[in-house]
Amino acid sequence: MTTSTMTLSKAINAGLRRSMENDDTVILMGEDIGKLGGVYRITEGLQESFGPRRVMDTPLAESGILGTAIGLAYAGYRPVCEIQFDGFIYPAFDQIVSQVARMHSRTRGAVTVPLTIRVPFGGGIGSAEHHSDSPEAYFTHTSGLRVVSVSNPNDAYWVIQEAVASNDPVLFFEPKRRYHVKGEVELDEAELDEVRPPMGAAHVLVEGTDVTLVTYGGLVQVALDAARAASADGISIEVIDLRSLSPLDFETVTRSVQKTGRIVITHEAAESGGLGAEVAAGITERAFYFLQHAPVRVTGFDIPFPPAKLEKYHLPDLDRILDGVDRALDRRNSLSELG
Amino acid sequence: MTTSTMTLSKAINAGLRRSMENDDTVILMGEDIGKLGGVYRITEGLQESFGPRRVMDTPLAESGILGTAIGLAYAGYRPVCEIQFDGFIYPAFDQIVSQVARMHSRTRGAVTVPLTIRVPFGGGIGSAEHHSDSPEAYFTHTSGLRVVSVSNPNDAYWVIQEAVASNDPVLFFEPKRRYHVKGEVELDEAELDEVRPPMGAAHVLVEGTDVTLVTYGGLVQVALDAARAASADGISIEVIDLRSLSPLDFETVTRSVQKTGRIVITHEAAESGGLGAEVAAGITERAFYFLQHAPVRVTGFDIPFPPAKLEKYHLPDLDRILDGVDRALDRRNSLSELG
Amino acid sequence: MSGLVQLISADGQRLPAPDVETWVADIDDERLLALYEDMVVVRRIDTEATALQRQGELALWPPLLGQEAAQIGSGRALRDDDFVFASYRENAVAYCRGISVTDLVRVWRGTTQSGWNPFTYNMATPQVIIGAQTLHATGYALGIQNRGTDAVAVAYFGDGATSEGDVNEAMVFAASYKAPVVFFCQNNQWAISEPVRLQSRTSIVDRALGFGIPGIQVDGNDVLAVMAVTRLALDRARRGEGPTFIEAVTYRMGPHTTADDPTRYREPAELAEWQVKDPITRLATYLRARGVLTDESSMAVDNTADQVAAELRAGCLGLADPEPLSLFEHVYAAPHSRLAEQRDRYLSYLQMFEPAGATR
Amino acid sequence: MSGLVQLISADGQRLPAPDVETWVADIDDERLLALYEDMVVVRRIDTEATALQRQGELALWPPLLGQEAAQIGSGRALRDDDFVFASYRENAVAYCRGISVTDLVRVWRGTTQSGWNPFTYNMATPQVIIGAQTLHATGYALGIQNRGTDAVAVAYFGDGATSEGDVNEAMVFAASYKAPVVFFCQNNQWAISEPVRLQSRTSIVDRALGFGIPGIQVDGNDVLAVMAVTRLALDRARRGEGPTFIEAVTYRMGPHTTADDPTRYREPAELAEWQVKDPITRLATYLRARGVLTDESSMAVDNTADQVAAELRAGCLGLADPEPLSLFEHVYAAPHSRLAEQRDRYLSYLQMFEPAGATR
Ligand SMILES: Cc1ncc(C[n+]2csc(CCOP(=O)(O)OP(=O)(O)O)c2C)c(N)n1
């Protein structure tokens, strides 16, 4: 096995490069992705290698990026659009929801829209307004899209390639706060099936018996830290990285909850209508008789993302996750008891 | 008490008229709302009465409508924007999510954005593509917005006035399929507190003991029909019209579920990440030990709204709701048993 | 090119227009008569579809009455390998692409969201979201440019659409990349109840100049002039000279759709004024004067139109309703676990209603 | 008005410009010196804020280096009752509005999303979403129009912003209603790493004409010319003549923000070319030649700038971090049950960490 240590951002870059080498219909589009290599350097060096027609700096217009990408898909291309920051995806919302998501079903399968929309997302990096959003739930509620997120370099390398290869449109959420974290990446094609995380499958990162802790993206590491801390306290947490947010891999989560009987879901996005609601509702439907406690949500509050100096209070951290675990374990009062 | 019988559409019209009479900063904006009175005639006669500066036909640009409405709010106005159909709100998504919803918190309360966004929504009327969407969950997940829906003329008359009077931005979802249904409207201001449904409060329309059936908008009547049909079978359904979708009135729903122990939620929007997920998750948190069965969701499928000839299969109807009730009552296999 | 391009006046006179003559030098009497037939046929399609709507066989129909020349003139200028991205009203363009009349009404009968396979006719499914398709056309044009062929993408849209951000962004992208796309705007004076002056205080065609895109304003009721300028624009694109914007000045003589009542918002006098400029009448006058349109040939055209109308009616009435389980098809290209689960459950649900022993 | 308006050349010569002279007839030497001081001060603010960012006291800073004349010339043309809707880069405009230097950096220190109350200074919170504010300005202008006052709304935005649908829709609305709004575009040649030619193949100012809005292109490094054309545009708006678009041709001499490294995407030669046109140097040359700027007055200006910088530093370091529970404030104007519940739970949570008996 050929492995290499690289950062998550470099892993995405390497994955994109490989996709572009394998398939010359793959085209990258976005603001500042060419010479600059993107504000996060995810596309660094790619315009040099593949030229400006395959790594296109676009005018500053997100709806324009998505709309023209659809046209390129019609013409047989496989566009990968970078949205510079989470908070800038909304001008493209109409093209994504009304066009990207519906074109295949609209045409009864005649047109495929094999688009990948890369979105650096989430907080934890002390950014300015509109640079820390977690908009994933808007897209998981949108039929016709697939939504994934990654939390480590190996997943990043493989899932981005799967997203690009997918004939369905994929929203690919990149946790900004994890860009610079290094990890092992398995590069060898021969062993593909073993190392490649199948898009759509959740990943049990840590096995445990007392409570299931479900998350994705930037909070995966926090969840792992929480599991370690809890184990010192004699609590055994099973940590699941969802990876695929739409569809959700309920099979994996249900199997876990059937074992633990308790589940905590954590994400940065607002609680109301966030992904945690869907996981909670879905797991209750699937494992009602196994549940010893209501699914517990530990999320960002129902507020616009706050200024940088406040984000540490807004974002779920180790303590808040452990508090959620305690509640799920009936070691502390939960919402139903608070009234 | 002065009451009057009118259709739901006429009730909104009358409510808007009254708001405009009471407060001359109220301005209506939208496509075709002037001379034509809107494609659904909701604003019929209002331009005649209040002139083109207060009932403004706008250029064909939804982001433009919302963006200029924000400027008018800055200038001390209270704009009421009509989005012609549910499916046309997405071009305005950025202005709604990044501006309307955040302006008050961004400015730490200095700026209020007392906007009302009227959205005819939902299916059941055999419409063309993009004319039957139920986009409410996008907005209930957006902090800073209030979201309401109405199901009968009296609520329509009062809630639209409350929405217009609210200093917070309000999404007001009008069930198209109920526009032409008549009902009594209490017009008398003197009795206001008794007749005015407080914005934010759910309404128990039918009391029952076996199962709680929660819905809003166009499906309320279907839920009432289901309750009637079930009662013939000896099943007592408590029907709740949520009316407020954000915030949700969990107090009312929880009280009901503490009594019935079972809950069915039904809406037209897709299941994944729909409002039903939030209601299910929230009620499980609040009434876990009262629940005899996992909350049951009866919703549109996770598909783009289908062509008119298929909508009757997609939309929850009496039979599908009763099937859901049966599952909640353990009279039929539910998801967890299906595996 | 400045000023309104015209080749046949409202009263049926042939006018010289040196700038564009060359583009229609090959359009002899026979081909003019064919254009005439096209226009008569599509008008007849409109009438029949409207009747079908009144009879409850179609849920809705957006007539193009008055815009026949704009659509036939441009539609007949296209090459097969050009690709059209249009709105809901371009039924005559679709007709030119060879799309069957039955396929035209599928969407309006509510059996599907797309009457045809876009790749069979190189014409996308009519777009309902105003202006969205202009970006698709621009993107498709970028694809053409990458491949180095000389096909062209053509975006059709209305005067109202020019207010949408998307249409303006499409022009930004098209200009920036010099994309081989033609923006064909039918200014039919109205966007439902809103007159064009609400969308723009200046000529619609001026918009393009602000993006550095050449603009041509053409009499949209003059089929020959429309064909000439469309060919000119297509040729520019084929030669790598980038986008062109055409404003076809025309008039929506009917309602916005069969659900609309234009008497609520516009004066009868305005309609009367435009009736005088009717695109079919003027060509008829011209062709009669030349002896090309005779009672005989006119009757032949009408017969063809009647046949097409009959075909439309039969096709429409013959359309089968889709199966319930087709709901779940083609939402995704690859299997999707959640949707598969929903499908399975719905199937079990449906089976409850079946007589015991029946299979599906 | 066609061609680039200029009153003071790059080498500090006073040029005649009959079209606009009258608009700055009142700007005598003393007032010119004041403009000079403004520019020096805001450049000093930039330097200090950049230093604070390097020292970790600010998270980010978007310098306006090179754009002083565009911002001071226009900012000083405004009346108090005009209302400004700007982007993140208009710190010099904010300075003209009387906003304190401490208020300027609050946002960049991350203690708040808005450094000031917009109604105190008639200037909205700097907008991060590119172009969104142009619609707000247009809407505000409609409000002015309704009330019948002669105030004006002013939208500031960049060259890159002109590609966004919103900016184009703002022009549609402004033109349609003849709204008293001035669109002030600082074409600083770059949108982060993208040169202006990627956004437009033609002059940015041309865009306005396509919407029927008069456009003026001005040397954005000439503070006097900028002031003249801004006054002209404001006056048009006040007299009910509707919107004007100003393209101030300037250059972003620094990085996009302190997080940017412009050497990755642009040539040193380009920067050098623009350094010759520096807005402060040219005014200094002019004023020195007139004997207005002397070593003494120059030192006075520098002292003022240093004082402002010291004020900025002290103000910045003095900014208190917000309280955790302020998270829940001002999300809604009226009580919100769900959020109140979240706040209460968070409060109980925080209390778990407190020593027994402590209160909050
Ligand atoms: C984004 C969006 N907003 C609103 C509508 C509703 N609508 C349908 S047609 C129409 C008018 C379009 O006018 P124009 O672009 O001039 O085309 P025409 O109908 O005249 O052919 C409107 C407002 C829509 N379909 N999409």
Ligand SMILES: Cc1ncc(C[n+]2csc(CCOP(=O)(O)OP(=O)(O)O)c2C)c(N)n1
């Ligand atoms: C909608 C949106 N898309 C992208 C961005 C990221 N972004 C911030 S500034 C900028 C460039 C803006 O260029 P320009 O309008 O010329 O203004 P300048 O920065 O030069 O003053 C970009 C792309 C954003 N803030 N908002």
Ligand SMILES: [Mg+2]
């Ligand atoms: Mg029109």
Ligand SMILES: [Mg+2]
């Ligand atoms: Mg710029």
